[in-house]
Amino acid sequence: MLDRALGFGGSKKWGVPSPHPSPYGDLWVRGVNLERRFEALLKSSILSHMNMSPFRGHKLSVAQIALIVAPSFILFGYNQAGVGGLLSLPDWTKTFPEIDTSHTTGTVKSHNATIQGVVVATFVLGALTGALSCMYTGDIFGRRKNIFTAAALTLIGEILCSSSYALPQFMIGRTIIGLGTGVLSATVPVWQAECSSAANRGKHVVLDGLFITLGYTLESWINLGASQIKGSNQEASWRMPLAIPISFSIILMSCVFLMPESPRWLIKVGRVEEARVNLSKLKDVTLDNSILAAEIEGIQYALEGSTVKKASMADMFTMGPEKLFYRFCLCIMLQFYQQMSGSNLISVYAPVIFQQNLKLDSQTSRILAGGTLTWKFLSSFVAFFTIDRFGRRALFMFSGVGMGSCMLALAVSTSFPTDNKSASIASVFFIFMFNFFVPIGFLGANFLYCAEIAPVKLRVSMASISTANHWLWNFVVVMATPVAIANIGSHYFILFAAISYCIPLSVYFFFPETMGQSLEQIDAVFRDNNSPLAIVKASKLLSRGDIQNIISEKNQDITKHVEEAKINREKDSV
Structure with a gap:
């Protein structure tokens, strides 16, 4: 009936005049025009796949950073540090007496401290699970749908936490926030790397670290300001800081489908x-x-390889021509270094170090902790301006030497008695210096590098596992640090110094350069060279644009193999 009313009659193809003219006159013409417009709109919608962004080129890159990358990693930093500054607030301990360690002693305090550790760990365990889930969801649903889901999870978790009146609800909320944050940390760097040009990819992805630090910094100063709320509104002293990241989750959910897949x-x-x-x-x-x-x-x-044989998780543990296991080990090692160099130790436990090791008062410790994180945020700009100029390898090695030296100096300065003012000043100085070196190589560049060296068919899987590895060692540091500081004190920093000093050696011999190369060129470097040393050498030449030397070396290798084959044939004939 509708076809006949519009003048299409029994014809199945729109726009073909019906053998039975419509009694509605020129409505048929309107129907044809409407059909053509609908067809054009449908085709445009399919091609763009909901990509309604009005931006192109540089403006689109800025929009991606401002509307997706910034909210994602501010959520990462803010939520990771979101509880530490609240634990001693009066209304907090009144609402959650089960984790009150400020007004308890003896076995009760010990029991509450254990529960407190579990509460803090729920976020990290949720993040680890969220990162691992991307192995299965990342290539099924695409990057944007994963980011939207992650933002929705953080929103639900933040609402649960900020409205909590019981500890179980708060723990569920923290776990859900962790799930969302884990998905964001595994997906957004991959999406960035796949959408960025080779020339600017480093700058774009290293911004992740800058925004993580901004999240830490915002959390520190907001908690400090909210702690001054007194009187009948004391409840707001902890609910408001927990509710603030809701705005970032909403921005992320609102804007992700305006960006290209x-x-x-x-x-x-x-x-x-x-x-x-x-x-x-x-x-x-x-x-x-x-x-x-x-x-x-x-x-x-x-992608030709993956069309012949579908990639599986087991492929990551095989070498073959693509050196997948080698690449996988590089990703795992880099994320291990990020945590076990002491980055999270200083960011999360700076107030504890100032208060317990240096015996500073609570207010001074909070202010100094906020100052160190603000300094860390400002230092993040060093990597932004240097990563596409000096390369990834140089920044990793420089950062490793700097972090190791600061940790060693911190081990010495904190070993003096707490009444030694000079040693206390030196300790504060080296904490600030450590926060200068961390973001240069290991607060953004590590996520970038893992996304760069992974082949496209396993990029999400490798990024997911390496990011989960990041959260695993984060969990180890979070759980071990309070016990270690209480029992071995300054000697704890020696462990991080030793690990940091391993960074420049391993990077020099095993980590290829990726600066200035497309993701497909990086993939070819791994496929076309047989040993780690050859891969590193070829990558350095390619990053400098020295294509002729690479071709020359390949020709020499071919000539050498031909000559060897000729000699072997002559020997066989004799």
Whole structure:
């Protein structure tokens, strides 16, 4: 009936005049026009896949950073440190007496401290689980849907925590926030790396660390300010800080589908035309641009292996021509270094170090802790301006030497009696210096590097496991530090110094350079070279644009193999 009313009669194809004219006159013409408009709109919608962003090129990159990257990693930093500054507030201990260690003694205090440790750990365990879940969801649903789901989880968790009147509700909320944060930490760097050009990829992804530190800094100063709330409104002294990140979750959920989906993921799942549209917007070129066509072909070539044999988790533990296990080990090692160099130790436990080791009062300790995190945030800009100039390897090695030296100096300065004013000043100085070196190499660059060296068919899986490894060692540090500081004191810092000094050695011999190379070129460096030393050497030449030397070396290798084969044939004939 509707077809006949619009003038389409019995024809199944819209726009073909009906053999039975419609009694509604020129309504048929309107129907044809409406159908054509609908068809054009539908085609446009399919191609863009809900990518309604009005931006292109550089403006689109800025929008991605401001609306997705910034909220994601501010949530990461803010929520990770969100409880530490609240534990001694009067209304907090009144609401949650089960974790009150400020007004208890003896076995009760010990029991409450254990429960407090479990409460703090729920976030980390949730984040670990969230990161691991991306192994299965990352390539099924795509990057944007994963980010939206993660933002929704953080929103639910933040509402539960800020409205809690009982500890179980608070713990459930922290676990859900952790789940969302884990998904964000594993997905957003991959999405960034896959959407960024080789020239600016380092700058874009290293911003992750800057925003993590901004989250830490905001949490520290907001908690300090809220702690001054007195009288009948004391409840707001801890509910308000827990509710503030809700705004970042809402921004993230509102904006993620305005951004383009990863072109590399779209090509992987066979949606090449959508990938072409998104890549043209990211590069600000027309759809028929030759550079765009070349990049699409390069991505398809890199994916050829996965079209023949579907990638599986087990592939990460095999070498083969793609050196997957080697790449996997690099990702695991880098995230291990990030935590076991002491980064999280100083960020989370700076107030404890100031108060217990240096015997400073609570207010002074809070102010100094906020100051160290603000300094760490400002120091993050060093990596932003240097990572695409000096390369990833140089920053990792410089950061490792600096962190190791500061930890060693801190072990010495904190070993003096607490009434030694000079030693206390030196300790504060080295904590500030440590927070200068950390963000240069290990607060953003580590997430970037793992996304860069992983092949596209296993990029999300490798990023998920390496990020889960980050959260695993985070959990170890969180649980071990209070006990270690209480029992071995300054000797604890020697462990982190030793691990930090291992960084420059391992990076020099095993970590290839990725600066200035497309993700497909990085993939080719691993495939075309047989040993770690050869991979590192080729990557350094490629990052300098020294293509001729690479070709020359390859030709020499081929000539050498031909000569050896010729000699062997002559020997066999004799």
